[in-house]
Amino acid sequence: MSVSDSVSSSGLALFAENMRKVYHTRGKPSVEALRGLSLSVKRGERVALLGRNGAGKTTFLKIASTLLMPTSGRIEIFSKDVSVHPEEVRPYIAVVPQEGHPFYHLTPWEQVYTYLLTRGFSRETARERTEVALRDMDIYDIRDQLNVTLSGGQQQRTMVATVLATEAPLLFLDEPTLGMDPFARRRVWAALRKLTDRGSTLLLTTHYLDEAESLSHKVYIIEKGKVVAQGTSSDLKRSVGGTVRVTIPMDSAKSEDFASFGRIMTGEGVIHVITEPPQINEILNTALRRGLSATVGPVTLEEAFLQLVGRAIEDEH
């Protein structure tokens, strides 16, 4: 099925505006999981949703993937209204649920192969894609072992293989690399890049910020059901004040010499100067003149995340 058959020229794979979701549980106070969240994903993009536990990432992914009704708001996938016509959206999407498991009493090969058959692929295509997906996820050698006998990370790879093999136009992945080792995660990244190169679009959540940074074209940071920051990883890092961090072991009280080079953040017995590369030499010279050592490193997305979410929490209070 080709996406272009049914898609307007908007160029958006996903468009969500002012999404609200209130969970009502009998006898308990209701929970406002989404509070006016808006976001959009262009076709062919890899987009990451970041946020603390309970921020509303899974809630949004479930709504977008037709598995949950929003309380209000507008959401479209390839210009089709998800709330009104879920059955028209479903053929174009595939989902890796958060902390899901493959059928324990199937093998990885059967899991991927039968899933492709239920999605309507021919046996031949299903066989070919199953083999590729299992190799991509490095579980080809254990393809005939029952899933229940696999390790947690191997089971998760089976889940990811199942969904990647669909090559669906829009993929939702809720913490797809949970419990995977660094090698396995990189395999997933490579497979996801391959998919978007072929035209698929990805929306994923992760708590590994290096993953979000290395993988996504765009990042949304969500806090308490709202987007508090968005942009490329570099945009977000820059919003912290710079892209490099110079760390100098010294008393923060005496840091005024460095204030002109960038933002000063204090750590335990050290100061961090958040700045841009051209300033580095000057800072190092200043430190050397005062007999201090200094180390230089990049500002990480994790630092930006802590800053941006921290600010959002403060604003709330």
Next chain:
Amino acid sequence: MNTNFLPSWKGLWAFAGTEARVQLHEYLSIATTVLVQMIFIFFVWLLAPPQLLPFAVVGSMVFSSFVVGERVLDEAAYIRIDHKLNELYHASPLTPESYFLGMGMGVLAAYLPPLVVLGVLSELVHPFTVLSLGVLVGTLALVWLIAASLGYVLSTFFIDMRAIWPYATLLFNFFGVLPPVFYPLGLFPSYLTEFALLLPPSAGAALVVHAMGLEPLSGGEIVLALTALLVEALLLSSFAIYWARKRTREGV
């Protein structure tokens, strides 16, 4: 809302095949069920008058078809609660009605070998005619459809696996063993005859033993049992389809 009223069976056979594979990998549990039935039949053979043996064998076939519903309940709840596989399948072209019915068909397929074994035993104990065999197959199909619909719908109310087995076991054994399924309707209190003919397993068993010439029913009883089975199958499976569509989106 699915705006199409008529069911769409996209993915049905493939999903049924998936479920059958899942069940067949647990061949021990299938072997156990046939073994339990055999032990039960053995005791009837040992302890009861010989004319009750064919009733027990027919009953064990009807019961096997009925407990497919319990397996569907367990399976649907298990893959939703513990595996979140419902999300994998609902966010796909597989229709909700195919998900429900495919699961029922897959579980049935896996439990067909025990049914065939019991069928052969039944043939040895009291040979079938073409008519009684047809009644048997039709009845088993209706009982299965009712039980699978019930199992699927009930599964959606559980949020915890541990809560399931006492309820499911109680429900399916209460309705599958207590009423006249394994023994003649005539041994049941006569003021409860009509009630028994409304329950799917006892209605099914009564129709089969009637067709086999083991215990004749009156014309009115035949109409009652048959109508009950047909109406229950139609209503419950329609409701299960409606419910499956609704349940693909929690909070609808």
